Amino acid sequence: MAIIASNFKTNHTRKSTASFIKEVDEFIVSNKIESEVIVFPTATSFDFIKTQSNLKIGAQNAYPIENGSFTGEIGTQQLDEFNIRTILIGHSERRHILNESQATIAKKYEFYKALGYKIIYCVGEPLEVKQSGLEKTLEYVYSQFDGIDINYENLILAYEPVWAIGTGVTATNDDIEAVHGAIKKRINKPLLYGGSVKVDNVREICSIESVDGALIGTASWVADDFKQILENTKDL
Numbered sequence: 001m002a003i004i005a006s007n008f009k010t011n012h013t014r015k016s017t018a019s020f021i022k023e024v025d026e027f028i029v030s031n032k033i034e035s036e037v038i039v040f041p042t043a044t045s046f047d048f049i050k051t052q053s054n055l056k057i058g059a060q061n062a063y064p065i066e067n068g069s070f071t072g073e074i075g076t077q078q079l080d081e082f083n084i085r086t087i088l089i090g091h092s093e094r095r096h097i098l099n100e101s102q103a104t105i106a107k108k109y110e111f112y113k114a115l116g117y118k119i120i121y122c123v124g125e126p127l128e129v130k131q132s133g134l135e136k137t138l139e140y141v142y143s144q145f146d147g148i149d150i151n152y153e154n155l156i157l158a159y160e161p162v163w164a165i166g167t168g169v170t171a172t173n174d175d176i177e178a179v180h181g182a183i184k185k186r187i188n189k190p191l192l193y194g195g196s197v198k199v200d201n202v203r204e205i206c207s208i209e210s211v212d213g214a215l216i217g218t219a220s221w222v223a224d225d226f227k228q229i230l231e232n233t234k235d236l
């Protein structure tokens, strides 16, 4: 069964998130979707939403703390209120736009690992690294595992090449196979692909042997499109 995750990033309001989740939840039940479905809304949209399906809500980010003085951050006290036990760590936008270092990311990982959270851990290379070839790409990607316990039982990996995120440029199947195949040889964990996954290519991408699902941004923000994505991958 595929793992299909939607990363809302900085999109949707509490109200539109609630209606998205309700609609998708009902669709999963009525269409007997058995995939693992995770939605990462903004933290301001967390709410007491009861789902009937296996749809889970995750946090796009949180600080490695229960509570305290960390202006602008949330900790486990805020996640616990909504029973959120799933977190994205290492997303490229946090690495490259918000300047999170590998050391910071590793600290966050250790903290949430110790609490047993399901961690979707993201890696991926920028364009200039990709242009210097597969060997350099893998070297770069492996360096993003510094300080990360790859044997953690509740770990899902996501390979998201930076140049493919939000650009409309999806990695080719060959690119995906090369990187996924290499990562899979080293790390025996579910591995999602992310980067301009769309309604029309999600099935093909998720059919690649070393791809266990998709982490989707832009194409997942409209409920009808996300439902179509779930439909297109339901038997994988």
Ligand SMILES: O=C(CO)COP(=O)(O)O
Pocket (backbone or CB within 6 Å): 007, 091, 160, 164, 165, 166, 167, 168, 194, 195, 196, 197, 215, 216, 217, 218, 219
């Ligand atoms: O970053 C992503 C998911 O986490 C991918 O975003 P896009 O699907 O918009 O390229």
